[in-house]
Amino acid sequence: xxxxxxxxxxxxxxxxxxxxxxxxxxxxxxxxxxxxxxxxxxxxxxxxxxxxxxxxxxxxxxxxxxxxxxxxxxxxxxxxxxxxxxxxxxxxxxxxx
Amino acid sequence: xxxxxxxxxxxxxxxxxxxxxxxxxxxxxxxxxxxxxxxxxxxxxxxxxxxxxxxxxxxxxxxxxxxxxxxxxxxxxxxxxxxxxxxxxxxxxxxxxxxxxxxxxxxxxxxxxxxxxxxxxxxxxxxxxxxxxxxxxxxxxxxxxxxxxxxxxxxxxxxxxxxxxxxxxxxxxxxxxxxxxxxxxxxxxxxxxxxxxxxxxxxxxxxxxxxxxxxxxxxxxxxxxxxxxxxxxxxxxxxxxxxxxxxxxxxxxxxxxxxxxxxxxxxxxxxxxxxxxxxxxxxxxxxxxxxxxxxxxxxxxxxxxxxxxxxxxxxxxxxxxxxxxxxxxxxxxxxxxxxxxxxxxxxxxxxxxxxxxxxxxxxxxxxxxxxxxxxxxxxxxxxxxxxxxxxxxxxxxxxxxx
Numbered sequence: 001x002x003x004x005x006x007x008x009x010x011x012x013x014x015x016x017x018x019x020x021x022x023x024x025x026x027x028x029x030x031x032x033x034x035x036x037x038x039x040x041x042x043x044x045x046x047x048x049x050x051x052x053x054x055x056x057x058x059x060x061x062x063x064x065x066x067x068x069x070x071x072x073x074x075x076x077x078x079x080x081x082x083x084x085x086x087x088x089x090x091x092x093x094x095x096x097x
Numbered sequence: 098x099x100x101x102x103x104x105x106x107x108x109x110x111x112x113x114x115x116x117x118x119x120x121x122x123x124x125x126x127x128x129x130x131x132x133x134x135x136x137x138x139x140x141x142x143x144x145x146x147x148x149x150x151x152x153x154x155x156x157x158x159x160x161x162x163x164x165x166x167x168x169x170x171x172x173x174x175x176x177x178x179x180x181x182x183x184x185x186x187x188x189x190x191x192x193x194x195x196x197x198x199x200x201x202x203x204x205x206x207x208x209x210x211x212x213x214x215x216x217x218x219x220x221x222x223x224x225x226x227x228x229x230x231x232x233x234x235x236x237x238x239x240x241x242x243x244x245x246x247x248x249x250x251x252x253x254x255x256x257x258x259x260x261x262x263x264x265x266x267x268x269x270x271x272x273x274x275x276x277x278x279x280x281x282x283x284x285x286x287x288x289x290x291x292x293x294x295x296x297x298x299x300x301x302x303x304x305x306x307x308x309x310x311x312x313x314x315x316x317x318x319x320x321x322x323x324x325x326x327x328x329x330x331x332x333x334x335x336x337x338x339x340x341x342x343x344x345x346x347x348x349x350x351x352x353x354x355x356x357x358x359x360x361x362x363x364x365x366x367x368x369x370x371x372x373x374x375x376x377x378x379x380x381x382x383x384x385x386x387x388x389x390x391x392x393x394x395x396x397x398x399x400x401x402x403x404x405x406x407x408x409x410x411x412x413x414x415x416x417x418x419x420x421x422x423x424x425x426x427x428x429x430x431x432x433x434x435x436x437x438x439x440x441x442x443x444x445x446x447x448x449x450x451x452x453x454x455x456x457x458x459x460x461x462x463x464x465x466x467x468x469x470x471x472x473x474x475x476x477x478x479x480x481x482x483x484x485x486x487x488x489x490x491x492x493x494x495x496x497x498x499x
Contacts, residue, residue, distance in 0.1 A: 049124045050120045050123050050124055051120060052120055053119070053120055053123070053136075053138060054138045054141070055138050074138075075135065075136060075137040075138075076123075076133075076134075076135075076136035076137075076146075077134060077135060077136075078134050079123065079127060079133055079134065079136065080127065080132070081127045081128065081130075
């Protein structure tokens, strides 16, 4: 119980420092970052593994929960352990918690 | 673009992965630093992706853990092509030889381009440069830029600046011509007036200074005409003043030229017949393609065009394609009258003089035949003209010291 609380506090402190110093959240807090170019190219950074992928949807885990990207004719152009480059017609981006 | 080129050079495989846990397979591959790209899901349990040959070797453990089946669809990339052609030794030797040849040939200078000159001809500049060590066919590393510039500038007195840029196999020579600064003298600077030509004075207007010659006098080049050192009229003062002499002096001058004259005029009339042929030039050696003995006409005009081959704008090769076009001509000979020939020679001489001397008025040109000792007849052109001959000449301080 005590240990859990201290971890929570640690996150809060981290968040406060980040905000005070205007540090990029995605780097310091390890939160996902999404770049969307038009509706055809999407870059997802700081993800934590793919959950599901097929032509019409792509699900990946992240610190903020599961990110679901829906579209048509999706393909993974490029994938590393930090970022994913998706191509295809993108229709929606949502968090599923 | 860059990444795909690198992938191509390294070689890659297109594989098909089949199984129920494809996402797990991707995650595991990424964890092990196996690079995957162009992943495309086909149907429910199949996907096609690309993987580097190196990554494919590390894939075995993963495929068992993720329960997937892997099938190679295609192999692509440069290593594969090399592997396929490994037995064709002559091909590799050729590639190697060509690469060496290009490397070797790009050590030389194959073209020189001169820019920035107006009065000095390109041929003259190239001639001087070649005597200083920069010519077509020379190894470009052997050129000492500073030495070349200095030597060339000494020989080319008309130039004030010269720069050599070697780009690829082309040497770009940029020059700046010396502007002949007219000796402008300010109005209060003391000066004399001297003659620029030999002649007889026809007319003179002296505005200031003491004139030493009068109309009708014969003067020679460099002779003092109007002095800027003026003795005051008032003997008591006896003062010598230095003034800025100013005068306009016109004189009759003569020019002479000995020429050969032709009384038979040849007129070349094209008959409308023409032929073309092509050739190859390597350095100064020329090889004609499809040459026949009957190629030339009896009388012809030839137009030659040269196209230099180049790999890029700056990388020129010592190879040129030459296009020769021959036009058949008929020669018509006509005997000209003496008057016609004389007039023509006189006109030519007049043009020549007018080009050399800006403000010259030509009074008359005479043509006289003269037999030389060898028995040959030559013609002497004598031109009488009127022109301005005054030139200001600064009085140096030490020369006029009291």
